[in-house]
Amino acid sequence: MSVNPELVGRVFPPTPPYLVGREKVREFARAVFATDPQHTDPAAAQALGYPDVVAPPTFAMVVQDLTLQQLLAEPDSGIALERTIHAEQRFRYTRPIVAGDELTATLTVATVRPFGKGAMVTSEAEVTDAAGAHVVTAISVLLIGGEDA
Known part of the structure; x- marks a missing residue:
């Protein structure tokens, strides 16, 4: 099955809220070699004006990733993880x-561009905080x- 072109414009349900933990941020910072103290030290972050x-x-x-898991689990997507x-x-x-932060994300499939036997799928995840304010849009291809x- 090839990638379903009818995915374009599909909006998935919002993810359950994700509570961003201090230790998760510290672990992630270590994993990606982000050494700036604002990523690990609350006092350094507060000195910059962050809570x-x-x-x-x-x-x-x-x-x-929570939104991409929804896309990959969609039975009619034609997307196989192994490919x-x-x-x-x-x-x-x-x-x-x-x-x-308590974050929720909603995924929209922006484009499905066929090429050869495959396709490029571009999706946008709108991430908002508990008040519904935009924090980041994460775009994946x-x-x-x-x-x-």
């Missing part, structure tokens, strides 16, 4: 993610290989 530690920019992938490569990632921030003949 708690600030997540590195790519931390938004943690929340976006999928995460080809590109971009972020458009309104404000940084901070420990204590998945490269889906075609089935072998």
